[in-house]
Structure formats: structure tokens, C-alpha cells
Amino acid sequence: MNTTISSRSEDNYQHLYVVIEHEEGKPIPVSLEMLGEARRLMDDFNKRYSSHEKVVAVVLGNNVRKFCEELIFYGADAVIYAESPELQYPKNLVYTKVISQIAKDKKCVSKISLDSDAEKFRKPRYMFFAADNIGRHLSSTVLAELESGLASDINKLVISDLEIRHEHKTKGQLVKYNKTLEMYRPDFSGFLWTTILCLDNRNPLIEREYHPQACSIIPGVFQPLKQDTSRSGVVIEYIPKLEENDLKIRILNRKIVKSAVDFDSCKAIISFGRGIKDSPEENIKLIEELAKELHAEVGISLPISKKPYAVSESIKSKYFIPDRVIGTSGRKVMPLLYIAAGISGAMQHIMGMKESEFVIAINPDESSPIKDECDVFIKGRIEDVIPKMIEELRKQKVLMEVRK
Amino acid sequence: MDRAGVMGNLLNVAVIVKLEPDFSEGNVSYNADGTLNRAETKSILGPHSAIASRAAFYAKVKYDAYVSVGTMGPPIADFALQQAQAICDADELHLYSDRIFAGADTLATAEVLKTGISKMENGKKMDIVFSGHRASDGETGQTGPQTAWKLGYTFLGNVIDYEVDIERRVVIAKRLITLQGFYDIIEEVEAQLPVFITIDPSYKPFFRTISQRLAFVKHMKEATNRAQDYKRYLKIFNAQQLGVDMKLVGLPGSPTIVYKVEKIPKAKASRKAEIVDGSDSEQIRKVVTRIRDVLGGMIIR
Numbered sequence: 001m002n003t004t005i006s007s008r009s010e011d012n013y014q015h016l017y018v019v020i021e022h023e024e025g026k027p028i029p030v031s032l033e034m035l036g037e038a039r040r041l042m043d044d045f046n047k048r049y050s051s052h053e054k055v056v057a058v059v060l061g062n063n064v065r066k067f068c069e070e071l072i073f074y075g076a077d078a079v080i081y082a083e084s085p086e087l088q089y090p091k092n093l094v095y096t097k098v099i100s101q102i103a104k105d106k107k108c109v110s111k112i113s114l115d116s117d118a119e120k121f122r123k124p125r126y127m128f129f130a131a132d133n134i135g136r137h138l139s140s141t142v143l144a145e146l147e148s149g150l151a152s153d154i155n156k157l158v159i160s161d162l163e164i165r166h167e168h169k170t171k172g173q174l175v176k177y178n179k180t181l182e183m184y185r186p187d188f189s190g191f192l193w194t195t196i197l198c199l200d201n202r203n204p205l206i207e208r209e210y211h212p213q214a215c216s217i218i219p220g221v222f223q224p225l226k227q228d229t230s231r232s233g234v235v236i237e238y239i240p241k242l243e244e245n246d247l248k249i250r251i252l253n254r255k256i257v258k259s260a261v262d263f264d265s266c267k268a269i270i271s272f273g274r275g276i277k278d279s280p281e282e283n284i285k286l287i288e289e290l291a292k293e294l295h296a297e298v299g300i301s302l303p304i305s306k307k308p309y310a311v312s313e314s315i316k317s318k319y320f321i322p323d324r325v326i327g328t329s330g331r332k333v334m335p336l337l338y339i340a341a342g343i344s345g346a347m348q349h350i351m352g353m354k355e356s357e358f359v360i361a362i363n364p365d366e367s368s369p370i371k372d373e374c375d376v377f378i379k380g381r382i383e384d385v386i387p388k389m390i391e392e393l394r395k396q397k398v399l400m401e402v403r404k
Numbered sequence: 405m406d407r408a409g410v411m412g413n414l415l416n417v418a419v420i421v422k423l424e425p426d427f428s429e430g431n432v433s434y435n436a437d438g439t440l441n442r443a444e445t446k447s448i449l450g451p452h453s454a455i456a457s458r459a460a461f462y463a464k465v466k467y468d469a470y471v472s473v474g475t476m477g478p479p480i481a482d483f484a485l486q487q488a489q490a491i492c493d494a495d496e497l498h499l500y501s502d503r504i505f506a507g508a509d510t511l512a513t514a515e516v517l518k519t520g521i522s523k524m525e526n527g528k529k530m531d532i533v534f535s536g537h538r539a540s541d542g543e544t545g546q547t548g549p550q551t552a553w554k555l556g557y558t559f560l561g562n563v564i565d566y567e568v569d570i571e572r573r574v575v576i577a578k579r580l581i582t583l584q585g586f587y588d589i590i591e592e593v594e595a596q597l598p599v600f601i602t603i604d605p606s607y608k609p610f611f612r613t614i615s616q617r618l619a620f621v622k623h624m625k626e627a628t629n630r631a632q633d634y635k636r637y638l639k640i641f642n643a644q645q646l647g648v649d650m651k652l653v654g655l656p657g658s659p660t661i662v663y664k665v666e667k668i669p670k671a672k673a674s675r676k677a678e679i680v681d682g683s684d685s686e687q688i689r690k691v692v693t694r695i696r697d698v699l700g701g702m703i704i705r
Contacts, residue, residue, distance in 0.1 A: 021583070023583065028583055089591070091593075092549070092558075092559045092560075092561065093558050093559065096553065132582075132583050133561070133562055133580075133581050133582055133583060134581065134583070136545050136546075136561075137545075137549045137559065137561040137602075139546075140510070140545070140546040140548075140549035140550045140553070141549045141550065141552070141553040141559060143511070143550070144511065144514065144549070144550040144553035144554060145553060147511070147659075148511075148659050149509065149511065149658070149659025149660035150510070150511075150546060150659075150660070151660060152543075152544040152545065152546055153543070153544070162663075164663075166661060167655070168655040168656050169661060182663065186668060187543075188440075188543050190668070191667060191668055192665055192666070192667060192668065193665070193666050193667070193668045194662055194664075194665050195662070195663040195664045195665075195666075196660050196661070196662060196663065197660065197661055197663045198659050198660045199659070199660075199661060201656070203656075205656075206651050206656040208651070210659035248558050248595055248596045249558050249560075249593055249594070249595040249596075250593065250594045250595070251591060251592070251593050252576070252592040252593060252594055253591075253592050254589055254590070254591045254592075255589065255590045255591075255592075256587045256588070256589055257587070257588050257589070257590050258587070258588070259582070259587075259588045260606075267699055268699060294695070294699065303427065305605075306427040306428070306451060307428065307451070308427050308428045308432065309428070310428075321605075321606070322605045322606065323606065329543075336698055336699060337695060337698050337699055347668055354674060357698065358694075358698045359675065360691065360695070361677070362682065364682075366679070369670065371673075371677050371679075372670070372672075372673035372674065372675065372677070373673075373674055373675055374675055374677045375675055375676075375677060375678065376677060376678050376680055376691055376694070377677040377678070377679045377680065378680045378681075378682045378688070378691065379679060379680065379681055379682050380681070380682020380683060381682070384682055384683060385682040385688070388682070388685055388688045389688055389691070389692055392685070392688055392689050392692040393692055393695075393696075396692060396693070396696060
């Protein structure tokens with residue numbers, strides 16, 4: 001077993017860095033979720049390897065010093081922050097520069113703890129970003145700058161010592177990779193889990209080190225810790241080195257807009273998926289009608305946004321759009337009533353609706369995963385069940401009117 | 405305006421596209437366990453690549469841009485180039501194809517694309533590079549920004565609208581930012597060329613003036629004709645012809661590997677469903693009554 005190689009560069013890479021996102025002067029939920037998972041992983045790591053590696057939160061902005069302690073209360077051991085008017089809003093270019101500078105900064109590491117060997121430090125061991133509009137791009141460019149690997153949209157993480165035999169990575173030899181981050185990502189179908197590893201090339205022909213092992217994390221997956229104000233840690237200021245060239249982009253204005261589809265202000269949502277397939281046009285019209293009766297907004301599952309059916313242009317442009325997607329690739333909703341019509345219940349969809357108050361599924365297949373995520377499972381096809389529901393709703397409405 | 409002297413084009417744009425499984429019904433095939441049957445599923449120009457091509461076509465119509473389209477893939481990926489050309493009236497098509505590129509992760513793919521883009525239009529510098537927001541199959545959305553970074557171009561993500569100020573050599577773009585649990589934000593930015601833009605799925609170009617509409621018709625026609633004869637515009641590069649560093653591409657240049665693929669285990673049931681027979685009107689009546697209770701604020705589980 002080749003243990004010399006695995007321990008050779010051991011101290012070059014230390015700690016888990018978490019890139020924090022914030023809006024309106026406070027961290028957004030996924031930031032705290034990432035800190036929670038980071039804390040759990042590193043507590044276990046330190047126990048198992050008898051080490052003292054830290055969870056390090058990285059925050060950029062204009063006025064961010066004020067919530068650094070909060071990040072410690074939620075699990076960080078140290079917070080590195082950089083402040084400048086240029087950093088007020090996330091701009092990919094300058095954010096990538098500053099985060100990459102911080103990730104390579106020995107001075108910051110020397111302040112994180114006395115245990116860290118700052119002289120040997122080259123880059124973080126692990127790095128987390130949020131898998132949202134900002135973090136997805138930022139993680140890509142930061143890891144391009146740090147020249148290491150990145151896995152996106154992760155929902156499970158495990159650190160373990162693995163024995164790997166790989167044509168390129170190890171030239172077919174069995175090599176032990178210690179402290180490897182196993183990054184699990186559900187594929188687009190929601191039924192397969194792919195485990196991604198970021199591994200140094202130990203093949204003498206293409207020898208190369210790849211650190212940090214980095215990923216972007218799906219919002220809403222991990223539990224944040226309970227805020228604990230007795231936790232303590234260090235807060236470190238980093239003074240960014242900006243060049244004129246880094247500021248080639250100017251924000252002219254920023255407007256808050258209502259999303260094209262407003263899920264947040266309605267009590268009921270009806271979503272449909274591939275179960276409309278036998279007669280898409282007619283089934284969508286039925287769903288429209290039911291939505292009208294319930295004053296509900298209409299959502300879709302991710303496959304529908306790929307426009308899989310030939311329907312009229314007006315239906316396509318109204319419903320087969322990313323704005324209506326519910327799930328990890330779209331919106332997270334929590335209405336009083338959620339009806340999933342012809343949706344099998346892929347994990348990504350469940351993540352987007354599981355906090356709804358009352359869930360009804362309409363599906364002919366009792367073995368589909370949605371059955372375990374609903375309160376009432378109506379066994380049947382959309383075209384058979386929804387007309388009955390509409391009829392019954394209208395009947396009961398008439399009764400109500402009469403009683404008034 | 406010495407730029408205009410040589411070729412007559414004031415703007416050089418590139419589009420990076422991808423051949424992807426066709427998810428439309430009738431073409432897509434799923435295995436019994438719900439996963440994609442890749443062998444049975446046809447491949448086409450990815451939908452997000454098509455949107456990026458539309459954005460390039462806008463530059464063609466409005467600024468008379470020189471348009472190059474590039475892709476990395478197997479020899480059959482020239483089909484994606486042909487489809488893209490039919491959308492954007494491309495002046496040249498690049499296919500980067502070599503067995504050594506197979507299995508590349510996003511970083512190694514970005515290395516090939518960066519090198520390819522630098523060879524477009526005989527090595528002229530591109531002003532704008534467009535790519536789709538993410539692929540339908542891989543869905544990482546990483547290749548675009550990583551290519552941008554390797555090129556040293558300013559990266560603008562989720563762009564829903566853009567205009568170019570040719571005189572000042574700047575692009576003015578609107579970006580859509582959506583964060584979980586927050587309102588949406590539309591950010592208007594101005595950036596010096598060159599830039600790398602990933603196009604948001606909601607992008608829709610508009611041609612407002614008569615002269616733009618005339619140019620639109622002319623270029624649409626030209627696009628159709630060119631795509632029929634696309635091989636005339638096609639250049640194929642292997643690794644050696646591109647001159648890429650073999651250690652930075654394909655599997656050797658990929659930091660990440662796929663360690664294992666497994667079926668996602670069934671999660672513990674988070675709710676206990678009551679099963680209702682959808683053909684039984686009396687049972688549906690009860691469900692509807694509960695719906696009314698729920699929406700009336702009385703939650704009965």
C-alpha cells in the first residue's frame with residue numbers, strides 16, 4: 001500500500017471553507033444549512049483523525065462584519081470576511097478573485113488557530129458553495145482559478161478513506177486516498193445517485209494534486225444547527241487586493257421583481273408531470289379548470305420544462321416554462337394544499353413541495369414514490385379523476401350558495 | 405474604427421453548444437426503473453444551446469456579427485452544429501473531437517473549449533461568447549463559467565436581455581437572479597468586452613425596427629441555406645490540431661471521477677397516505693370536502 005504519497009502533502013490542505021451568501025444583511029438559509037453540515041462532518045473528522053481542522057466561513061460584502069458572530073453561533077470556528085463597496089453585490093469576477101485569494105492566504109490560516117500549520121498551508125482541504133444562481137457560477141469560476149474539481153447539486157456528503165484503482169488516476173494500481181469527500185448528486189431523473197470524487201492524480205505520467213475537494217449544495221437539504229450563542233470563534237478581516245481590471249463590470253441598477261408565476265401568495269398549487277402524456281392538451285385544460293375552481297396556481301415537474309409534448313404554442317409558452325418548475329431546479333413552495341397530478345415523485349420534486357400543509361397525489365401507479373409523500377393518494381389517471389373532482393367542487397359550491 | 409477595416413464585422417461572437425438526449429416524448433426512452441435509456445434515446449441540439457444560438461442570432465441581425473459555433477463531442481455532434489447554424493446563421497462551425505477528450509469533467513471540457521474559441525475566425529479575439537444555462541443531461545451548469553474564467557473573459561450569468569454599444573465596446577445586460585426563499589432580482593450591468601454570457605431560459609429576442617426585421621428575414625433564409633450545406637462551414641479539430649496540453653484534457657485532465665452510480669434508496673415515508681379509488685365518486689366527494697376544509701383553514705390530516 002502506498003501510504004507515503006497519501007501523507008506526503010497532508011498539511012498542504014487544511015480545513016473546510018464555506019462560502020456564505022447573504023441578502024439584506026443576513027445570511028440566507030442555505031448558508032446556515034451548509035454550516036450545519038460542515039460542523040457535523042468536521043466534528044466527526046477531528047474525532048476520527050485526532051486532528052483539529054476547522055469550519056471556516058468566508059463572507060464578502062459591504063457591511064458584513066455585523067453578522068460574523070452569528071455564523072459562529074451556527075457552527076463556524078472562524079469567519080474570514082472582506083469588506084468593500086465593490087463587494088456590495090456578488091459580481092462574479094471580483095468575487096472569484098477575492099475568494100481565491102482568501103483560499104490561498106497563509107496569514108488568515110495562521111489566525112484561524114494555533115494548531116494549523118500556516119507555513120505549509122496551500123489551499124483548503126474541502127470547500128462548500130450554495131447551488132443557487134450565485135453559488136453555482138461562483139463555485140465554477142473559483143475552482144477554475146484554484147484548478148481543482150467541483151461537483152454540483154450535492155445532497156449527501158461522507159468523508160472516508162478509500163482504496164481506488166483507476167486507469168488514469170492511479171495507473172491501474174490500488175492506491176489509498178485518505179480523507180476523501182464522497183459527494184452524492186441525484187441525476188436529472190431523480191432516480192440515480194452519482195458519487196463524485198475529486199482525486200489527486202497519483203499516476204506518475206500525469207502526477208497532479210487536486211485540492212480543494214469542492215461542491216455546491218442544494219438549498220433545503222441539510223439541517224442548520226440550533227443557534228448557540230455560547231459558541232466562540234475567531235473573526236478575521238481580509239483586505240482584498242483589487243486591480244482596476246477586476247472592476248470591468250458596473251452594476252447600473254438592481255430591481256426586485258415579482259416572479260412570473262407567484263406561488264408564494266396562493267393557498268393552493270396543482271402541479272402536473274409526465275402523467276399527462278396520453279392526451280397532454282386535454283389534460284392540461286382539465287388541470288387549468290381545477291386550478292380555477294380552487295384559485296390555485298399551476299406548477300410543473302422538471303421534465304415538463306423540457307417541452308416533451310407537442311401541444312399548442314399558447315399552452316407551451318404558458319406552462320412548459322422553467323418559472324413553473326417546483327423542486328430543486330425551480331421553486332420551493334409550501335401552500336396549504338398541494339395537488340401532484342401525474343407526478344411520480346422524483347427526489348428533486350419532493351424537495352420543492354414537502355413542506356406543504358396537505359398533499360394529494362393523483363396517480364395510477366401505487367408504487368410511485370409520491371405515495372409516501374402525500375396525505376391522500378387518489379389512484380387513477382388525470383383524465384378520469386379530475387373531471388370528477390371538478391364536478392364535485394361545483395356541486396358543493398352550489399350547495400354553499402343555496403345555504404347562504 | 406480600424407477593426408472594421410479588415411473583415412467588415414464590428415463584432416465577433418461565438419456560441420458553445422452541446423449535443424444532448426432529446427427529452428421530447430416519442431424520442432426519449434426510459435428504463436423500467438425510471439432512468440434514461442441512453443442507447444434508445446436520440447440526440448439533438450440541447451434546448452439551452454438552442455437559446456444561446458438565438459442570442460447569437462440577435463447579434464447577427466442587429467450588429468451584423470460574425471458568428472462561430474463550437475462544440476466538443478463525438479463525430480456525430482456535428483448534428484448539433486448544423487441545428488445551431490439553422491438558428492443563428494453561423495459563418496463557421498467548429499467540432500472538437502478526439503477520443504482522448506472522452507470522459508472529461510467540466511474543467512477538462514472547459515480547457516478544450518477555451519483552446520477552440522481562441523482558434524475561431526482565424527484566431528481573432530471573440531467579443532462575446534454565449535453558452536446555454538446548463539445541459540439537460542449533465543445539468544451542472546459549470547462548463548460555461550469555467551470556460552469564461554480560462555479565457556479571462558468577464559462572466560455574466562442568467563442573462564435575459566443584452567445590447568452592445570459598439571462605439572464604447574461595452575455590453576449592457578440584464579440578469580435574472582433567483583435565490584431560494586427570496587424575491588427575484590433583475591440586475592442591469594455594464595461590462596467591457598470581451599464577455600462570456602450564459603443565457604437564461606427565459607431569454608426572448610425582439611427585433612423592433614423595420615431594418616432589423618428585414619435583416620432578420622434575410623439571415624433566416626441564409627441560415628436555412630447554410631445549414632443544408634453545413635459541411636462547407638465545418639472545421640474538425642483533434643487534440644493535436646488544437647494544440648491542447650494533453651495533461652489538461654480528457655480523463656487525465658479531470659480532477660473528478662464518477663466513483664459509483666446507484667439507485668437512490670427509497671426515502672422513509674414522510675406521510676402516511678390514505679388510498680382513494682379514483683373511480684369511486686363517493687370517495688372523491690369526501691376528498692373534495694377535505695380540500696374545502698383545508699383551504700378554509702381547518703387542517704384535518
